[in-house]
Amino acid sequence: MNSSRLYSLFFHGSLVKRISVGLVLGLLVALIAPTLQQSLGFNIAEKVGFLGKVFVRSLRAVAPILVFLLVISAIANKQIGTKSNMKSIIVLYLLGTFLAALTAVLASFALPTKIALVTQADSLSPPSEVTEVLSTLVMNMVDNPVTALFNANFIGILAWAIGLGLVLRHSSETTKNVMNDFSEGVSKIVHFIISLAPIGVFGLVAETLADQGLGALLDYAQLLVVLIGSMLFTAFVINPILVYWKIRRNPFPLIWTCVRESGLTAFFTRSSAANIPVNMELAKRLNLDEETYSVSIPLGATINMAGAAITITVLTLSAVYTLGVNVSVPTAILLSVVSSICACGASGVAGGSLLLIPLACSLFGISNDIAAQVIGVGFIIGVLQDSAETALNSSTDVVFTAAVCMAEENQKA
Template sequence: MNQNNSLLAKIANGSLVLQIIGGIILGVILATISPDYAKNVSFLGDFFVGALKAIAPVLVLVLVMSSIANQKSNSQSNMRPIIGLYLFGTLAAALTAVAFSFLFPTHLVLAAGVEGSNPPQGILEVMNTLLFKIVDNPVNALIESNYIGILAWGIGLGVVLRHSADSTKAVLNDLSEGVSNIVRFVIRLAPIGIFGLVATTFATTGFDALAGYAQLLAVLVGSMLFIAFIVNPAIVFYKIRRNPYPLVLQCIRESGVTAFFTRSSAANIPVNMALCEKLNLHKDTYSVSIPLGATINMGGAAITITVLTLAAAHTLGIEVDFSTALLLSVVSAISACGASGVAGGSLLLIPLACSLFGISNDIAMQVVAVGFIIGVIQDSAETALNSSTDVVFTAAACEAAEKTLNELTAHI
């Protein structure tokens, strides 16, 4: 009995990253040896993703409310520089996608349309949707995982409860700790969940269907890798003035890998918050910046929208000049901020960007269909970039603020 307890303790305290890598390897092996059986373990992946999606809205509401209610009057949340990094990073991603698309122009073999989809018709519709999400009913916001609405209610309640009794604040703090403990338990299930996701993906989809879109995938993934390993580290170095790669690589390893397989920025919120806690970041900051990043920090989405739109223009023989490409970058960045934090959320914004070039909605929806075909790689890489960057920029802003504070203190 003690040996069993010792084994469970070793598993619980072992390296989560190594366990996830083991789950990936076992998933690939199972899909290769017995594809039919591999499909039957899909419930493991569905259970893990479902648990993350279930706890994330409650986690965001409770943490934001508790952090603001218990915040001291002279504390710094560092939200302004983080939002600046989010917006700048998303625009930089769109510009990078333009450059890669011009260097490696891609022709598309247009597929059938996507039935039942309802893409937004313009930037105003995207912004209007975001605005009305803020005033959503709080219960509905929790049910629908509307993180803009959840953030709004969490901030509002937190501000009001800052004037409540100390006992009320203590209850909120205990509730926050309780939800965080549940999150830690769910995250320990990641190796099992990712095993199920990998086995099912390899057994069901495979990669044969992606061969015809190899160049398109190369441009998409190449742009995302360039952002992850060149642009983001340069931005972080500018903020913290030291080697950025230890932080960047840790975030990719501990956040990006999980996000790659869950394919949902929203589902990865608990993982990111646990990583922020591990990095000893300010709870007042990451409890707001991480769910906000899952909504507006969408560099991967900006790349997807830009690359597929320019591929459609190139396929149709449409000449794209520099000024139009620059406008497309801005539109893609703004649209990406309104992308849904779920799998495939960025694809339905492609028709909006295609409208800049006069591409009809019917053809644009065929481009969306191409996106769904390559989604097993595109959406996974996009989510990994989006989610890991949330932690990278939050950590960079916190470290920069702490460094500035230390310098000011040293001069006093």
């Protein structure tokens, strides 16, 4: 393959096809890296991993300022008296997360899984109770705006952006146009970063396989079957049912588009926060209402956590089965509720849901020491678990936003 052909594959045509090329090249580099290491003196797969780190860092860097400016601009330019769709979207977020947790419970009942508990999570400080998670969410809302931007605290960013947007609705047209121009400028930067996704995926895949490989996952095959199976069921059964409930037509074209174009990049970045710019771009291409998606997408990255709810539920029940604790139906339902609440407090970074496992384990009287060992298992399988979890979480943000926007269009028609 000549250089011009390779350039064309990476930089022209469908983004999904270009990402697929990056994925295949990353796999090839990971496979040949051990052979070349002796002659080169270094592992080439680990070196190209730098490209993946730059890509993810770029997305994370631009996401907070994109959300901040886009939300201010959308609300400031919103016509007074127009209807908001946020209530319906939040209902879908919360309902989808709960049904995902319930699916995980049923899957764990159908295929009880035991794990070899290992000690591996020294410096973790998980919250001690559910109220601590909710308290953290509230405190994040009243965070200093500069600190919120610096730490990518999207709840705080949203709170300040909504407040400023409401105030600026009464400002001059010149001010509104300036905010709109800023948001457009940042959106163009985002578009450029996303165009580099194939290179980023190439680096991420090569480094991940070179560093961990897939051999370490074989001991946890059944656990991964329950986890990934629950996530696939949620993505292709639960979500389509909820979407059909809203739009009353075939939901699968929307589901597949979101999984392909949002879920794929989220799978490799392993961060809902880093995938916000990708989702914003997709929502724009789907011609969704900007005033809606500019708020619902970053909010979804914080509270729409179906994948996290599945992870918390399945790993907790695996610990329960390992320790021989009996699980009643009412307790299982309570676990679904607790997992859903905990999932809403999961951070938008890789492995964020694992720190909430001790809360769910406390329902069964499992100590934090053993719960920390369960977290260690989560880190071992994280190369697949966390990737699939983030893909489900992030793609669902666009799915539910699009469903509500489409339902609104149907009503107008």
